[in-house]
Amino acid sequence: MRQFSAVLGAALCALSFAVSAQGVDVKGAWARASVPGQKATGAFMTLTAPAGATLVGVRSPAAGVTELHEMKMDGDVMKMRAVPSLPLPAGQAVELKPGGYHVMLLDLKAPLAKDSTVPITLLLRDAKGVDSQLELKVPVKAVAPSGATGGHAH
Structure with missing residues (x-):
């Protein structure tokens, strides 16, 4: 009975992990293609969390370092910086x-x-502080897909 309880507990933890990860909808994901010698590129998508969440990090085996970045104007200069997290307000x-x-x-x-x-x-x-992961296979494009916002090349 003790082993059954441990197995049931592990199964429930895995189930809650999957449900939490599914709480964020990802649309229009794409990554910009790179060329030999290019050491960095960007990935883009639209995220919606019906119940609210926070994107607290990213990772990819394709890169030595994977970070969440923000670009914004600082006076007359566009600046890019790493950010530790990104709130995903409910809905x-x-x-x-x-x-x-x-x-x-x-x-x-x-x-x-x-x-x-x-x-x-x-x-x-x-929103309850429970961590989860969402695994994506992001298509690589040479240019922004139609309907996606174009712009800055990395």
Whole structure:
């Protein structure tokens, strides 16, 4: 009976992890293709958390460093900086796009070829403080897909 309880507890933990991760909807995800020798690129998507959440990190085996970045005007200068987290207010779409918030893939281990995919893991914290992960296979594009915001090249 004791082993059954341990197995049941582990199964419930895995189930709650999956449900929490599914609480964030990802649309229009894409990553910008890179060329040999290019060491960084960006990934973009729209995130919606019906119950609210926070994007607390990102990672990818395709890069030595994966960070959440923000670009914004500081006077007359566009500046990019890493941010530790990004709130996803309940029911509001948050766009990660060129020229705004985005995922930076730094120290690329190999070029990201057009029409391939790149694995990216979103690290999330729900409104109750429960951490989860959302595994994505993001398509690699040479330019922003139609309907996506174009703009800044990394």
